[in-house]
Amino acid sequence: MAITSKFGGMSEKMKGLASRGKAMIKLPSVIFGSPRQMGTDPALSWWHVPIFIQSTGLQQKRLDTCVVFLAPYEGEGSPLRMRWRTKDPRDTVTTVTLEDGRLYFVPIAARKDTGNRATIITNESFFAEKKAKWTMRPGETKWTLRVQNPDGKWESPHSYLLMVPNPTIGNAQFMLEVRYDGMN
Secondary structure, three states: OOHHHHHHHHHHHHHHHHHOHHHOOOOEEEEEOEEEOOOOOOOEEEEEEEEEEOOOOOOOOOOEEEEEEEEEHHHHOOOOOOOOEEEOOOOEEEEEEEEEEOOEEEEEEEEEEOOOEEEEOHHHHHHHOOOOOOOOEEEEEEEEEEEEEEEEEEEEEOOEEEEOOOOOOOHHHHHEEEOOOOOO
């Protein structure tokens, strides 16, 4: 009887651990890469930012239902919900399952609107054929990328710096690069 109650107690403890099994397995790291210029149209600056997960040991090998945001650096403004590129570079989706060993891309484009010369950063509404406009002055604008799913939130450890050209200069002069805080 004593043995049964001892194992019974362990069983209850194991049941509790099993129900929290997901919490016991650590989440993988999300790695944010440097933007790659993909534009061939001189009227559009078009980049793809690579993102992947890295897991070791008992960490999960995938993250389900991931969304991605372009968030203003240091919380100045609202984040833009972005989209993930699919195998077809002309197609995008709002959520993906990130799997260890696979590379995923977030398309980011910038251009000047010919009417009022506002700078446009594309997000999910752009790909749905609606344009989200952010008016940005010439100079530098910083963002971070953020990946979220029901289990957590990961933000790029560096910022992405968009250099907006003067209104008289063409769209091909936009530049997007990685910046590490405290580094020039």
